[in-house]
Amino acid sequence: MQKIKSIGVLSSAKVACVIYGCFGLLFIPFALIGGLAGLASGQKGGMLGGIGLFAIAILAPVFYAVFGFLSGAITALVYNLAAKWMGGIEIQLEAAAVVPTHPSNLL
Numbered sequence: 001m002q003k004i005k006s007i008g009v010l011s012s013a014k015v016a017c018v019i020y021g022c023f024g025l026l027f028i029p030f031a032l033i034g035g036l037a038g039l040a041s042g043q044k045g046g047m048l049g050g051i052g053l054f055a056i057a058i059l060a061p062v063f064y065a066v067f068g069f070l071s072g073a074i075t076a077l078v079y080n081l082a083a084k085w086m087g088g089i090e091i092q093l094e095a096a097a098v099v100p101t102h103p104s105n106l107l
Helices: 009-025 027-040 044-086
Strands: 002-004 089-091
Touching (some): 009 027, 009 044
């Protein structure tokens, strides 16, 4: 058995930033469709809502990425504190089979 004793705070934050930023990209089509529907309504309130949804489409991935970075860093910090107290998470690792890559094997 192996134990995860600590997690790199910055590396965890960067990975979470990318993952959450990608989740934010999922909202873009829905916000754009809603924005187009609001603009197409021709009403004053609908146009304002449409512009707001276009702004959300642009800003959602950025906000998700920023909050993902912060939550990844905080989660890694809390894990590191808990691992010091509790001893970390136990995992079982298995060695992968090594396949030779000699050029004669490729023919």
